Amino acid sequence: MTLNALPPHQGGAEQLARLLAQSLLAGHWQPGDVFPRELDIGAHFNVSRNQVRNALTSLTAAGLLERTAGRGTLVREIGDWHLLDPLMSEWMTGLVNLDPQLVKAIYAFRFSAEPVVAGLAAQAAQAEDIERLESAFTGMEKTASSVEARAEHAEYDVAFHDATYRASHNLVWRQMGHLLRPSIMALIHRSQDRTDTLDDSLTRHRQVLDAIRSRNASAAETAAREVLRRTAIDLGIVS
Amino acid sequence: MTLNALPPHQGGAEQLARLLAQSLLAGHWQPGDVFPRELDIGAHFNVSRNQVRNALTSLTAAGLLERTAGRGTLVREIGDWHLLDPLMSEWMTGLVNLDPQLVKAIYAFRFSAEPVVAGLAAQAAQAEDIERLESAFTGMEKTASSVEARAEHAEYDVAFHDATYRASHNLVWRQMGHLLRPSIMALIHRSQDRTDTLDDSLTRHRQVLDAIRSRNASAAETAAREVLRRTAIDLGIVS
DNA sequence: CTTGTCTAAATGTCAGACATTTACTAGACT
DNA sequence: AGTCTAGTAAATGTCTGACATTTAGACAAG
Known part of the structure; x- marks a missing residue:
């Protein structure tokens, strides 16, 4: 090489x-x-x-x-490789040719981990955590309709999930938030961003938000799983 | 300072x-x-x-x-702090004065994460993974009785849990195995290693091993939770 | 066939000078 | 008095050349 x-x-x-x-x-x-x-x-x-x-x-x-x-x-x-090193996340972000094996591994991790994280968030979230989640969610709503705001929408998406990790109030889980940006950015070209898909995604994100806000841990778990399920199926992680 | x-x-x-x-x-x-x-x-x-x-x-x-x-x-x-940097694990290991806040955070993470990991391991384990688990477990058995082999026992303990993470066959989860050594070492002085406690611990580890070997994901989850529960209670993570 | 030594090539280290950034101070001007 | 500017000190960052150390391989002696 x-x-x-x-x-x-x-x-x-x-x-x-x-x-x-x-x-x-x-x-x-x-x-x-x-x-x-x-x-x-x-x-x-x-x-x-x-x-x-x-x-x-x-x-x-x-x-x-x-x-x-x-x-x-x-x-x-x-x-x-130290996949959890923040430098790695920075390097992976914006890399269009990211190794598919890596994309799949990171997403499989998220699919198994984020339900647990959402459950913890529902138990531990403070007022400021809820605010961060709401702010990110409204950002996602605003940028959902227009096609040229796709990049901005992805940023709000990252912010939403990162807020979930932070809301768990666990120092270790919080570090994993670094994986979100490369994971989400790598898939941005994958989804055809059809309107119904985006509507569906928004609805499921809202259910996560509501479950955390109402401190319903098990509801937050299933909602988080639903958020990731469609892409997990596409990637062949779960059937 | x-x-x-x-x-x-x-x-x-x-x-x-x-x-x-x-x-x-x-x-x-x-x-x-x-x-x-x-x-x-x-x-x-x-x-x-x-x-x-x-x-x-x-x-x-x-x-x-x-x-x-x-x-x-x-x-x-x-x-x-980048708690998942392997260098950090190396530095934390053998540090007697580790910040209690850190010990608690790491253990809380493990308590929420390891059941999931054990479940994945039950689905994905290969023959060599089972071998690693068995080897580590027999090592734990051999070193359980004598008091002066406490350090060696802890190493087998680390190896057992690390084998679980590896058996998940996910690159990200595998990286988290680095946290095990400092976490286990930090608690080595905590438990009075009373004989009944050790017997109990061995039994629970064996249940994890059996569940993974028989590919029973939900059994592996609950067994892994039971392995960590007692210490989690001691640390005030769960009641 | 093994052992020892020599050599080439790579990374690791040192020392000193210099560059750059930052915070602070002292004036000059309005 | 207040504010902008220039200047200075102090810290980290960078460059350069020489040297140290480690490794792999070649080659010869036993």
Whole structure:
């Protein structure tokens, strides 16, 4: 595998890190492949060795690469990736070629986890949590009709689910909210955003909101499951 | 807050990172506090500025610190910590003074999540997963009676739960296995390891194993809940 | 066939100078 | 007095070159 030449004309090591990471996340590179040497990368993108090292440090911290002193840099297998590192979420977001295996795995996780989270949220939500949920939901409503506001709608969608995780008032669950943006963005092109589909989605989101507001945990669980069910079926996660 | 002088006589920046991280994880330092400057840390521990920068880079990646160019290094609040970063797990493990708030949050997460994971495991487990579970369980049995094998027993305990996460065959759930070691280690001193308690624990673990082996998802869920229930009650997570 | 040594090549580390960002201070001007 | 501006100090960020350390492989001696 070689690198697609794309010199980052602005910004520093973060640009480079994103570039390299996305090359890995797209599914090019086999586990065990040797990654280019620092000096080669630096020469290729015309950046200093420092920048390269900083970028590679990030990728290593994310579990994408493994570096040893005299050997070089090796590509790690997908099972070792730190999918919950916020940097990973940032890299995954906006990547159109995200590995389908990853999209499916993340969605399968959400399908199994979010009902539980919604149930916890129904038990633990405070007034400000309800406000966040309502605000996100009304944003979804406003942007549902127009087609050009699709990106904005997705942002409100992310905000809604993130508010659910936060409402659980658990530090660990809250961290998983980072997975939402890449998961939702990866599927944005998938749904034909037919009007009836969107109406249906809105209705189900509203049921989650209502269940949390009325502190009905089991209702929140089933409602959250219904929100995700259609896409889960499409992805072959559940029948 | 000042640093407890403890010059790491061996190893490089990782030792320093662990030291600094544990100082934060123990709950000293208030959010917003200014962290010592690079040069001061270097002078204090007699290491080069490079080592300090490498260590601080790790802590920053873990969400413990926030660094800006001319301002300095600030301590971030607990809600921003990346609890799922494997480095964090490593730092938390073996830390006796772990913030009780953290211990409780992690255990509350496990109490809500592991039943689901066990259910998935019952659906997705392969032969090798069953083997891992059995191996870990027999290890727990062997080390249950003697008191001096308490640490070894805890390792088998970790291995058992980790095998459950792996058996779910979901990349995201698998990552959460990293939380197990600090969670279990933090509670090792808590239980008086009375014999009847240990017997009870073994019985419940066996029920999880049997349920997964017989592919009974709902039985696995309830069994996993029972494994965690007693400690959850002790911690005040559930009544 | 094993062992030891040498060499090349890669990442890791150091030290110093310099760049950049930020907060603060002191004036100058209205 | 108040406000804008310039300047200064202090912190993190970056660059560069040299050197250290680790690894894999080649090659020869036993």
